[in-house]
Amino acid sequence: MIRCHLSRLMGEHKMKVIDVARETGLHRNTITLLYKETATRVDLETIEKLCALFDCGVADLFEYVKENQ
Numbered sequence: 001m002i003r004c005h006l007s008r009l010m011g012e013h014k015m016k017v018i019d020v021a022r023e024t025g026l027h028r029n030t031i032t033l034l035y036k037e038t039a040t041r042v043d044l045e046t047i048e049k050l051c052a053l054f055d056c057g058v059a060d061l062f063e064y065v066k067e068n069q
Contacts, residue, residue, distance in 0.1 A: 003063045006034045009054045024049040 010020060017035060021028045026046060033039035034050075050061055 001065050001067050003065050004034050004037050004039070005061055005063065006031070006050065007036075009050075009056065009061070010035065013054065020050075020053065023053050026050075 010016070015023075017028055017031045020026070020031050024031075026049060030039075030046060034042065034046075047058060047061065051058060054060070
């Protein structure tokens with residue numbers, strides 16, 4: 001399972017979805033799906049823009065978590 005830490009990053013920077021959309025040029029729906037961790041796909045361009053906005057690495061934005069079987 002891939003965890004997305006966008007909600008944490010947005011909280012730390014006191015940003016709303018509309019703020020991230022305005023700063024990155026990404027569509028609000030894309031940001032909302034990542035925020036709620038319901039996205040099934042993410043473009044590399046999206047990852048690049050979010051990492052640039054939050055001045056972070058990919059590992060700060062996404063995390064792989066093993067699922068218990």
